[in-house]
Structures are given as structure tokens and as C-alpha cells.
Amino acid sequence: MKDVQVSATVTAAILLSAALAYVQPVATMAHGATGIGVLVYTHGNPANPNNPDTDNTQSIKQTLETRFGTPAETVTHMPYNWDDGLQSLDSRGANYAIFLYTDMFGPDSTVIHNVTRGAFGGISEYNYCPGPVIAGACNYMGESTAPASTVSDAVLVFAEPARPDHPILKDIFVKQAREVSTDPANEIVVLVGHGARSDTNDNAQKAELATAAAYVEDKMNFAGSLAVTAREDWPTLNGTAVANAVTAIESMMNATGAQKVVLVPATGASGFGMVANALQNEGITFVSAPKPLPLGLELYKLWASEVVAETIKFIQDTQPTQSTITPYWERTYSVSSVSALAAYLHLLQDDDHTDPDPQPGSNATALPSATTLLLAGQVMRSGDYIPIVDFTPNYVTGHLLLRVACDSAGTPAVMAVAGHIDEDANKTYVDQLHMHYLAHASAPGKSCVYHAHVEAGSDHSGAPYVTDIGLLNTGNKNVVFRTGNTVSFTIQSAPGEIGEPYSYGPGGGLSAPFNQPKQISSLMGQTPTPPEGGGGGHSHS
Structure with missing residues (x-):
């Protein structure tokens, strides 16, 4: 199965748009x-x-026909009847056919979007078939999809698909949780998704679900929230996925002191039962929320009306002549105000932290300008290292933003490290990154926000020439990342490349201590240094 092209790299402008109200x-x-x-x-x-x-879908069809006076047809992939639906719209005078995807899988969460937009819509950018192509038709899950142009002259317009983090649809999960929650302050809410075979698609699903879970947590004052997927359709993947889900849930319960799990079926079918059975086997107390439908029927109709309204306006304004997606397809919905803070910090240009000795090297514009990782639901075991960026051979300057769990003194639960990780251990040097604590954006004892200036030619950044930045769990306990935990790095410049005289280890040209190797393992057992302006005594507001 092809990974949908979604990258961990996003620009500061995208971050800013994620923070804007919908x-x-x-x-x-x-x-x-x-x-x-x-x-x-x-x-x-x-x-x-x-x-x-x-x-x-039948209810949505009736709603749309009543509201807009436009013909609508319900279609399914199994059994396949897209051609029949399109020809029915043709017979009713439709020159444009809006494809409204109602299953809650966002833009990058499922390979089915390649089948709809590419195989059916004929949009070359997405024309990848996850199964064999036979006689020009994409065969996937036992069904054959031929280009719509073989049966109709209508122009297909693909509306923004239903997605768990949509501002209307995420209220469905609140309704589900309210049906079974009795004491939110002592419970965590966990949204369970279907998952995907592709890691890229699966991570996109978890990111959307995490945003929705954070909304439910805030709305009902739960002790915490998580998003997990079961990857239920793939026997080689679902065992590990479910085990990881249980580990994350258990770790969050320990971290928050919660006594019960409110388990919410978000997408999928049997995967919810897999997670529920695993929790039962581990003796973890949980309660199962009802399914999204029919509980969320009215919200679905409201969502469909809004999405179709904006798509109709797009068609009337632009009058496309070939199949296309709307500009709303790739909307980004905010998980927390940390996105706005990230955008703000990434746009800073601080003259006190420019490269003191620029060297010839790669142009920063050739590298991704910003890299952001949503950490929610991930579990770091003792000794685990999560790479954030690796720009080898380029060493870079820039800004790092981090929001993670912290203690009452503002000390982060994980260590941010920077330096150069080489294939040759003797040429590797990494150390703790010097962090600044942002009191106005932090809640000591829960989550704290930090930023760091990555410089060149100074050991203030942990190492003078930084190609690699990552997070390391130096403690002896698991660290579970909560909803809203995020790390983001933005490049300010890429002054040069690692190599003589800017290489680490014996004979590398750098002075002590950088003329000796220092590997990640050497940092184990160390407590992250309390950042400058640490959080002790700060308000939790």
C-alpha cells in the first residue's frame, strides 16, 4: 500500500493556520x-x-436535497455502485458531481482517498491503485474502480472528507463520552480508531483523533486523553498496535492518577473490541461508550450541509473543467494554542543568536523550513530516542519549541539533545540542549513549554555544529505523551557542512571536549537540567 504523501515537515504558516479559529x-x-x-x-x-x-448517508442525502434542491445519491465501495450513482446524477441534469466522503478518515488517513480521487476521479496526482490494475480499472478489496469519465461527462469535485477533528463532528465524541462518564476528573478518555497498514496513514489518523480527544478532555474536564488505533485489518500489525495502545493507556493512568478509562469507538469496527479485550485482560477498569451512530446523526447532517455549501460556492466561483479537490481538503485543525506559540517563535529573528562564523555550505531554502511532530499517544521507554531532525551533512541554526510533561519545578520529563550522530561512533557527539522555560505558556506539574536557540560555533547548543536534534528518555520509567505535547524545529540558516575542520572525534579539528566522541548512551541516567527560568513557584493558570 502506498503511503499518502504527508510529511512531518510543515511551514510556520501552516502552524499559524492550525491555530486560527475555524x-x-x-x-x-x-x-x-x-x-x-x-x-x-x-x-x-x-x-x-x-x-x-x-x-x-440516506439521511444526509435527504437533507441535502431538501436544503439545496440538488440531486443526491448514496454510494458505497462494497458493494461498488459509484458508476450507478454518477449516471443517476447525469440523468437528473448534473454537470458537476460533488463526492462527499462521510466515513471519518481525514485527508491523509486512508488509501481509499487515492482510489476515489485518482482511480475514479482521474486526478493524476493521486492516481495510485493499492491493488492490481486490470483493463484500466483499479481492483481493491474485491471491487473494480474504472475512471468516472468512462460512464459520465460530469466534472467530479471532491469535498473535504469527514474527519474526527472537524469542529462539528468532534462533538459526536463528547456525546458518546457523556453517555457513560460518571467522574471525568478521575477518568481518562481514549478514542479508538481503525488504523491503517501504512505508518504514514496510521499516524495521520492518530493525529486527527488526538485533536478530537483533546477537545473532549477540555470539554468534560477529563484527567487526560489519548488517541489509539488497532490496525484491525492487518494480522501482522494489530497485535503490536493493541499492545502499544494498552501501554500508553496504562502509563497515562499512572501519570494522572485516573481510576477508569472511558473507551470511545471513533472509527472502525472490530478494533475497538480488540482494545477493550486487552484492557480487560490487563485488569484495567474501563467503560465502553456507544458507537458514533445513530447518536451523532444530527451533527453529521449539519456537517454535510456546511461542507456541501462551501463546495457549491467553490464550483460556482471557479467553474472547474476537470476533476479536482476543493481548497478546503487540506485544512488543519488546532489541537491547542501551542500551535500559535510555535508559529510566533518560528517567525522570530533574534540578532543575538545568529551564526558568529558562517561557513560555505548548503542554502537553508533547500531544506525543510520547519519540522513538527505531534507526540500525543506516543510512549518513550527508558533509553528511547526520538529523532526530530537530521540534516546531515548540513549543520544548522534555528529555534526549537517543545511542549511535554514536566515536574513542579519545570523540569521536562525528557531531554532534548543536539549534536551530530555519525555512522562512525567515534565521530558522534551529542549533548543536552540548553532550554529556556516559557512560564506564561506552562503549567508546572502537568505540561511545560520550552524553547531553545540552536547556534553554530558555540557549545551553548549542546554541541557547536548541530545536524541532529532529538528527544531522549534518560530516566528508568516510561514517559507517555499527552494530547497537546508537541516538538517543532525551524531552520534559521544552514551555514556549512560537517567535515574538516568542523567534525567531531579524534583528528576532527575541534578542540576539547569535542575532539572525543560522546554517544547518546552516555546521557542515560542523567536528569534533564532544569531550564533557564524554571517553573518552580509559577502559577498554574
Whole structure:
């Protein structure tokens, strides 16, 4: 299965957009969408064709036809009937067909979006078939998808898909949790997703679910929140995925003192039962929330109305002549205000921290300008190292932003390290990065925010020439990252490359202590140094 092209690297502008409040599209037209139809999609189940998902799409179809006066048809992948739906819209005068994906998998969370946009829509950028191509048709999960152009002249427009972190749809999870929660302050809420075979798609699912979980946590004042996936359809993956989910849940309960888990089925089917059974086997107290449907039916109809309204406006304004996605497809929804803080810090230009001795090297514009990792739900065992960036052979300057769990003194639960990790251990040198504590954005004892200036030619950054930055768990206990925990690095410059006279280890040209190797293992057992301006005594507000 091909990984959908979604990178951990994002620009500061994307970060800033993630922090902006979502503004619902203004839908002024109740009717008048002449020549526009809607295909309302759900995956389907041949063994049970009448189920809550198909009931949902039928309800959405009726809502759209009533509100916009536009023809709509429900379609499923199993059994496959996209061609039938499209031809029905043709017969009802549709020159444009909006493809409305209602299963809660966002833009980068499932390979099905390649089948819809690429194989069916004929958009070359996404035209990858995860199964064999036979006679020009994509065969996947037992169904054959040929280009829509073989049966219709209508222009397909792919609306923003349903996704767990959408401002309307995430309230469904609040409704589910409220059905079973009795004491949120002593409970953690865990959203369980279907998962994907591709790590890229699976991580995208978890990121969307983490944003939704954070919303539920804040809305109901839970002790904590997590997002996990079971990867239920892949026997070689689901055992590890479920074990990791249980470890993360157990670690969060220990960290928060919570006594119970509110387990919420978000997407998928059997995966929820896998996680529930594993919790039961471990003796972890939990309660199962009801499924999203039919509980969230009214919110789904509201979501569909808003998304179709903005898509109709896009069609009327631009009048596309070939299949396309709307500009709303790649929206980013905020998990917390840390995104705005990240954007602000990344845009800083501090003259006191420029490179004192620039050397010829790569242009920073050739490297990703910003790299952001959403850490929520990840578990670092003792000795685990998470790489954030590796710009080898370029050494760089820039800003690091970190939000992680911390103690009452503002000391982070993990250590940020920087330096150069070489294939040759004798040419490796890493050390703790000097961090600054941001009191106004921190809550000591829970989560704290830090930033660091990565410089060149100074050991203030842990090492004078930095190609690698990462996080290290130097303690003897697991560290579980909570919703909102994030690390982000933005390049300010890339002055040169590692090499004589800027290389570490014996004969490398640098003075002591950098003329001797220092590996990650040498930092184990050390407590992260309390950052400058540590959090002791600061308000938790």
C-alpha cells in the first residue's frame, strides 16, 4: 500500500493556520445549485447492507436535497455502485458531481482517498491503485474502480472528507463520552480508531483523533486523553498496535492518577473490541461508550450541509473543467494554542543568536523550513530516542519549541539533545540542549513549554555544529505523551557542512571536549537540567 504523501515537515504558516479559529462557511443558498449533484459515500458492508452508516448517508442525502434542491445519491465501495450513482446524477441534469466522503478518515488517513480521487476521479496526482490494475480499472478489496469519465461527462469535485477533528463532528465524541462518564476528573478518555497498514496513514489518523480527544478532555474536564488505533485489518500489525495502545493507556493512568478509562469507538469496527479485550485482560477498569451512530446523526447532517455549501460556492466561483479537490481538503485543525506559540517563535529573528562564523555550505531554502511532530499517544521507554531532525551533512541554526510533561519545578520529563550522530561512533557527539522555560505558556506539574536557540560555533547548543536534534528518555520509567505535547524545529540558516575542520572525534579539528566522541548512551541516567527560568513557584493558570 502506498503511503499518502504527508510529511512531518510543515511551514510556520501552516502552524499559524492550525491555530486560527475555524470559521464555518457561510451558506447563503438554500436552492439554486443548478447542474450540481452530490454522491454521498460510505464504505458499505455487503453482509449487512442496511446499517447505521448507510442510514446516515440516506439521511444526509435527504437533507441535502431538501436544503439545496440538488440531486443526491448514496454510494458505497462494497458493494461498488459509484458508476450507478454518477449516471443517476447525469440523468437528473448534473454537470458537476460533488463526492462527499462521510466515513471519518481525514485527508491523509486512508488509501481509499487515492482510489476515489485518482482511480475514479482521474486526478493524476493521486492516481495510485493499492491493488492490481486490470483493463484500466483499479481492483481493491474485491471491487473494480474504472475512471468516472468512462460512464459520465460530469466534472467530479471532491469535498473535504469527514474527519474526527472537524469542529462539528468532534462533538459526536463528547456525546458518546457523556453517555457513560460518571467522574471525568478521575477518568481518562481514549478514542479508538481503525488504523491503517501504512505508518504514514496510521499516524495521520492518530493525529486527527488526538485533536478530537483533546477537545473532549477540555470539554468534560477529563484527567487526560489519548488517541489509539488497532490496525484491525492487518494480522501482522494489530497485535503490536493493541499492545502499544494498552501501554500508553496504562502509563497515562499512572501519570494522572485516573481510576477508569472511558473507551470511545471513533472509527472502525472490530478494533475497538480488540482494545477493550486487552484492557480487560490487563485488569484495567474501563467503560465502553456507544458507537458514533445513530447518536451523532444530527451533527453529521449539519456537517454535510456546511461542507456541501462551501463546495457549491467553490464550483460556482471557479467553474472547474476537470476533476479536482476543493481548497478546503487540506485544512488543519488546532489541537491547542501551542500551535500559535510555535508559529510566533518560528517567525522570530533574534540578532543575538545568529551564526558568529558562517561557513560555505548548503542554502537553508533547500531544506525543510520547519519540522513538527505531534507526540500525543506516543510512549518513550527508558533509553528511547526520538529523532526530530537530521540534516546531515548540513549543520544548522534555528529555534526549537517543545511542549511535554514536566515536574513542579519545570523540569521536562525528557531531554532534548543536539549534536551530530555519525555512522562512525567515534565521530558522534551529542549533548543536552540548553532550554529556556516559557512560564506564561506552562503549567508546572502537568505540561511545560520550552524553547531553545540552536547556534553554530558555540557549545551553548549542546554541541557547536548541530545536524541532529532529538528527544531522549534518560530516566528508568516510561514517559507517555499527552494530547497537546508537541516538538517543532525551524531552520534559521544552514551555514556549512560537517567535515574538516568542523567534525567531531579524534583528528576532527575541534578542540576539547569535542575532539572525543560522546554517544547518546552516555546521557542515560542523567536528569534533564532544569531550564533557564524554571517553573518552580509559577502559577498554574
